[in-house]
Structure formats: C-alpha cells, structure tokens
Amino acid sequence: MALLAVGLWLFGLPATTGPNAASRDELEGCPTSIEVHEKLAGRFPGWTEGRTAEPHRLASVTLFDGPPEQGASLVGDEQTPSETEMVVRWSFTEHQRPYWLSCSYANTGVTLSRSIPPRIRSCSVTYARRVLIAGMPQVLRIDCTGP
Numbered sequence: 001m002a003l004l005a006v007g008l009w010l011f012g013l014p015a016t017t018g019p020n021a022a023s024r025d026e027l028e029g030c031p032t033s034i035e036v037h038e039k040l041a042g043r044f045p046g047w048t049e050g051r052t053a054e055p056h057r058l059a060s061v062t063l064f065d066g067p068p069e070q071g072a073s074l075v076g077d078e079q080t081p082s083e084t085e086m087v088v089r090w091s092f093t094e095h096q097r098p099y100w101l102s103c104s105y106a107n108t109g110v111t112l113s114r115s116i117p118p119r120i121r122s123c124s125v126t127y128a129r130r131v132l133i134a135g136m137p138q139v140l141r142i143d144c145t146g147p
Contacts, residue, residue, distance in 0.1 A: 029114060030103035030142060033057045036110050056105035059134040061125050061142060063090050064100040068113045074099070081129070086137065089124045092116070101142075106134035119146040 033055035040049055065072040076088035092099055098115040101123070105111070116123070123144040127137035 029101050029144075030058055030061060030112065030139070034105050034108075034110065034112070036105075036108045038108070056108045056110070057133050058103055058139050059106040060104045060136045061139055062102045062104070063116075063123060064102060064113075065095070066097045066100065067115075068100055068102045068111070076125075084129055085140065086127045086129055087124055088127070089122060091122045092120065094118075101144075116144065120144045121147055 036056055038051075062068070063074045064070070065074055074090055077091050078089050080087040080089070095118075098118065099120075100113055100115050102111050102113040123142065125139060126141040126143075128140055129137060131138040133139075
C-alpha cells in the first residue's frame with residue numbers, strides 16, 4: 001500500500017518525512033513507532049515476567065470506508081512499482097461517511113486510527129520493496145491531497 005508524495009499537510013502533520021518534516025518521529029498521520037505497556041492476563045508459576053525496551057515500529061497502513069471496526073478496508077486504485085519502492089494510491093469520492101487511516105505496529109495488537117478530512121481526495125503510501133517490518137514492506141511515506 002503506497003501513496004504519492006506531494007508535500008501537503010494532513011491532520012496537522014507533514015506529508016513526508018525527512019529534513020522538511022516537522023517531526024522525524026511521525027509519518028503523515030502515523031507515528032513511526034509507539035510505546036505500549038502490556039500486562040499478562042494471568043500468572044505462570046515458575047516464570048518471571050519481563051519486557052523488551054524496543055519500540056513497536058509502524059508495520060502497515062490500511063485505509064477504510066468508515067471506522068476501522070466496521071471492517072470495510074479499501075483496496076488501492078493503482079500500484080506503481082519501481083526497483084526499490086511500491087506506491088499504492090487510493091482515490092476518494094464525495095461520500096456520506098468519512099474515510100479512515102489506520103496504523104498497525106509490529107509485535108502488538110495496538111493500532112492508531114483517525115478519520116481523513118473530507119477535503120482529501122487521494123492518498124498514497126510508498127513502501128520499501130526490500131525492507132520488511134513484521135513481515136510487511138516498510139512504510140516510507142504517506143501522502144494525502146485535496147482537490
């Protein structure tokens with residue numbers, strides 16, 4: 001899933017990462033990593049509970065027609081591959097309910113989701129073709145544009 005970069009702002013965050021981005025810790029709408037405080041639901045006699053200090057890295061991006069809990073994930077309209085990247089683009093029409101962006105993270109069930117403002121007409125996600133995060137192509141950029 002990939003989107004074309006155009007450098008517009010969405011959700012108050014920059015469209016791309018890099019020197020021109022407001023924060024190197026954010027992709028447009030998706031933090032690049034999150035910290036999660038998990039807790040075991042039960043006890044395991046003879047075992048000691050521990051935690052790793054590694055952050056949970058952004059592993060995938062999904063666009064939805066309506067809130068993610070309704071399960072209406074969208075398939076991209078077009079894919080543009082290159083030797084090192086894959087760009088997937090979604091085009092949005094005027095719609096009764098909002099489209100949503102959902103961010104999934106490696107080694108946790110925690111996701112972050114938010115509605116996409118109605119002025120946005122397309123989103124593109126750029127993926128690395130040779131780098132995997134939790135078995136999924138690494139998300140390099142998320143770019144969404146208006147009319």
